[in-house]
């Protein structure tokens with residue numbers, strides 16, 4: 001007689017869903033202002049937020065990080081607000097392209113990094129929702145598409161060259177899939193993808209240097225911003241990673 005142990009193998013979609021639902025359950029509170037990130041994982045977080053709002057009649061106001069996020073908020077009949085009305089957020093939920101062991105992130109795979117970083121920077125807490133493929137030890141371990149950089153269109157070419165010369169690697173202009181020409185962001189800018197992962201780099205230092213280049217609008221490096229990440233795993237469980245507490249002597 002054979003006894004077979006039941007092995008649960010979650011699809012990426014199911015992994016996104018369980019992580020998102022757990023994060024919202026843990027962090028959503030009544031009477032709060034909530035940032036809504038962008039991408040495919042955040043869809044499940046918004047579904048959960050909407051269930052809670054409907055079931056418990058909670059007062060939640062949502063600040064979007066993109067056109068897509070705004071559409072999601074509308075679709076679920078959630079209250080939409082903005083940074084002008086609510087400059088301080090209690091929490092922001094967002095996805096990520098990669099999360100390292102210190103909770104530094106690569107974001108911008110979906111081209112929404114500028115508004116995502118602004119909204120996250122206005123929130124007391126940034127919580128990341130992701131599937132197991134985003135969980136890395138160091139940036140570039142798993143995400144191989146490069147660091148997204150949002151740039152003013154007129155200077156994409158000199159910036160591309162300057163970054164390659166200064167730091168190495170290869171920078172390319174992100175091209176649209178269903179339109180001729182480049183991807184144009186929600187803010188009317190272009191995206192460069194900087195592939196430099198064969199080197200170990202000090203991302204914090206590099207981020208500060210790149211951000212000062214005239215024409216760079218924002219980078220997809222989110223350093224020291226996230227407080228906690230939730231990863232849905234293949235076995236149906238959820239793994240979390242919390243920002244290490246700073247200890248002062």
Ligand code: 5RP
Nearest residue numbers: 039040041095108109110112
């Ligand atoms: C968009 C982002 C997304 O949060 C990131 O690309 C993750 O997306 P997904 O949840 O679809 O994997 O930064 O600019």
